[in-house]
Amino acid sequence: MADEASGTSGTGAEAGSVRVDAWIWSVRLTKTRSTAATACRAGHVRVNGERAKPAQPVRAGDEVRLFHAGRERIVVVRRPVSKRVGAPVAAECLIDKSPPPPTPVEAAVVGIRDRGAGRPTKRERREIETLRGRQ
Numbered sequence: 001m002a003d004e005a006s007g008t009s010g011t012g013a014e015a016g017s018v019r020v021d022a023w024i025w026s027v028r029l030t031k032t033r034s035t036a037a038t039a040c041r042a043g044h045v046r047v048n049g050e051r052a053k054p055a056q057p058v059r060a061g062d063e064v065r066l067f068h069a070g071r072e073r074i075v076v077v078r079r080p081v082s083k084r085v086g087a088p089v090a091a092e093c094l095i096d097k098s099p100p101p102p103t104p105v106e107a108a109v110v111g112i113r114d115r116g117a118g119r120p121t122k123r124e125r126r127e128i129e130t131l132r133g134r135q
Contacts, residue, residue: 008044016059016080017057018081019055019056020053020080021033021037021045021055022036022056022059023037023077023082025084026081026082026084027081028075028087030066035068036054039051039066039067040056045064045065045066047062047063047064047065053096053122058080059077061075061077063077066114071102074098074101075097076094076095076097077093077094078095
């Protein structure tokens with residue numbers, strides 16, 4: 001009973017819940033668990049729309065949004081796993097609803113300032129934000 005409540009039931013905790021940082025690492029969204037925990041602490045991980053701390057539990061059906069490596073990953077938890085699994089098994093543990101990664105042309109659209117040009121003015125900053133597509 002205590003194992004079920006803590007989410008540490010044996011090999012994969014399929015029936016219960018798992019820490020969000022461990023799950024992100026287990027299904028290979030990040031290379032290391034410490035990277036996943038750092039992303040959680042920095043506010044780059046959301047579970048069901050709410051900012052997640054590293055120890056927040058995730059269950060089957062939860063939506064996890066991770067901003068990592070310059071893109072947002074949106075996945076739905078199919079099966080919580082606490083141990084790192086192979087790529088084919090990891091693909092079965094999540095449903096990927098992420099938008100396609102940006103093409104190299106889209107990723108290269110960045111305003112470049114001359115070195116030593118100083119801080120941008122308010123007008124220049126607005127132009128840079130418009131170029132990046134933010135408002």
